[in-house]
Amino acid sequence: MRHLMSPLDFTPEELDKLFDLANDIENNPAKYAHACDGKILATCFYEPSTRTRLSFESAMIRLGGRVIGFSDAASSSASKGESVSDTIRIISCYADICAMRHPKEGAPMVAGEKSGIPVINAGDGGHQHPTQTLTDLLTIRSLKGSLGGFTIGLCGDLKFGRTAHSLINALVRYDNIRFIFISPEELRCPDYIIEMLKKKGISYSEVIRLEDVMPELDLLYMTRVQKERFFNEEDYIRLKDFYILDTAKMGLAKEDMLVLHPLPRVNEISVEVDADPRAAYFRQAQYGVYVRMALILTLLELA
């Protein structure tokens, strides 16, 4: 039995198989409409996350399976003080696979250690959100044709943004990728990531202005300045509008550059950019369902 705790749990070869399956699901949905008949997914969400939870639920339902679960800690037995270890032992009796989101870092790993069914980490605090990274990788591979040989700009909150950190860690396993980190001084990429890139000899640069590097990018990964990561309201207000992608900035970009965003956006991408064919963030959400379908099939050993 296998779990998914980090995007690095799968080798690049295993990810290729997973993404091939996701693309096959995309192209032949009817073939998979009953692949999970009789199977149950438990969505154990100890904190609200409509998007990720609905993506998992949609994935299981599209595979012919059913879904049980809770969408916040208040409606779970955690409110009575039950431990994650005990909860997962019970859930293992009710479901065949579990997607867990928890505000505490490492909670899904604890669940995985005690579980009788595969556990998918659906986000644990500021730590990991592996299915978002799998979504990002599938989107890039599907729309760019490969996972290598490009320049990617990551823009916004690179200090606290776990999706950006996960994506960088996942992409360094592929060849000829150049990173450009675009952020205010206060939200720069953590030192340990910079050190890792230096150690691996991977090309990177850090800039402050998005306009300066737009023409160089093959991919632009925008992130939100998340209010909940700040202790201080004043800092949040000062930094949140630092980088806004609009049509003027898009005018500087290559014709085939793609804009990705883990969503939800606040105002870092102007609504006017949505009509640009290079805006790929809504297609990215669709790929999120395909990759979760492929993941469920893989972990249930039905692929």
Next chain:
Amino acid sequence: MLNVGKIEEGFVLDHIKAGKSLDLYDHLQLDKLDCTVAIIKNARSDKLGKKDILKVECNIDMLDLDVLAFIDHNITVNVIKNGIIVEKKVLTLPGQIRNVIRCHNPRCITSIEQELPHIFYLADTEKEVYRCKYCEEKYTETAKTNR
């Protein structure tokens, strides 16, 4: 010159960083052992200038070498039998340590689920970096001295 008597069976921890012997005493839980312990602080050392030494008269098996290596793998461990040094043990950083240090990340699951073990793994041998198994928070020297 200070003279501390020879021990018949036990171990001598040499080349302890000056001032760290009491930390080691606590960590090795020597207070719980009913045996002779000599703590020598600030002894002269050619190698370190000043050093601490611990002499403990008990079976070497009582010593958790992993804990010792985690605290300072440069310490020399001399095993004594019948009053003479029979072995010098080389310490290497343990791959994993369990319930020796605690994760201080308030966002870690170990902060709310008390029964969970505090497990750290060696993430970077070169820089001697340990990270919490659950949240991957780096264990820092500051936290180490506050343990």
